Amino acid sequence: MVGGCEFSVRAPWGELHVLGYFLEPGQPALEEFLDEMRAARRRRGQQMVAKLRGLGVALDAETVTASAGSGALGRPHVARALVAGGHTADITEAFDRYLGRGRPAFVEKPLPALRDVAKLVHAAGGLAVAAHLGDRGTENQLRQFAAEGLDGLEVRHPSHSTETEKRLQRIAAKLGLAVTGGSDWHGDTELGEAHTSLGGLHVPAEWLDHLEAVRERYR
Secondary structure (H helix, E strand, C coil), rough: CCCCCEEEECCCCCCEEEEECCCCCCCCHHCCCEEEEEEEHHHHHHHHHHHHHHHHHHCHHHHHHHCCCCCCHHHHHHHHHHHHCCCCCCHHHHHHHHHHHCCCCCCCCCCCCCHHHHHHHHHCCCCCECCCCCCCCCCHHHHHHHHHCCCCCEECCCCCCCCHHHHHHEEEEEHCEEEECCCCCCCCCCCCCCCCCCCCCCCCHHHHHHHHHHHHHEE
């Protein structure tokens, strides 16, 4: 089993998701950072609920916060509360109507720099991998990310076409980046084109072997 965490960092287009692989619990600096991010995300969730209540949508902030448990509160938790309360038919409508960028209840997420997150991940013995970049994964952009500490990129993802996967693999090979794949399943029953079920996407075992080899540089 490989321990990991998904981070959100700043990117030229707004937000980049970074997957931290080989992370073990109990790393003081990393745990402190995650505590700070979870607190900021809780504040953001409360701000979204306040905006929704201002729109006449009756949601309880404490209930939404509690739904995240000890994890990081995000828009999906608010979206599920909207569906559960009968305010939207499904999660897609919740984002399209209220929570998507430019929608009336949207609140910007606090985003650290990729360089800072990569340093934390490396100090904890892990690797930093860019998730589901799609067409944004250009060679020039990935070269810049690599200079900021990126170790690899997710080439196999439900939203990636075969052509996109092959293009990203070529760039990764050229830049010396590891490749990964994942279902991007977050526990939802609505999958759409950006997610598939847990275990629903084949990822070659040799990709993990390569990741483990790359990891040795930080050990």
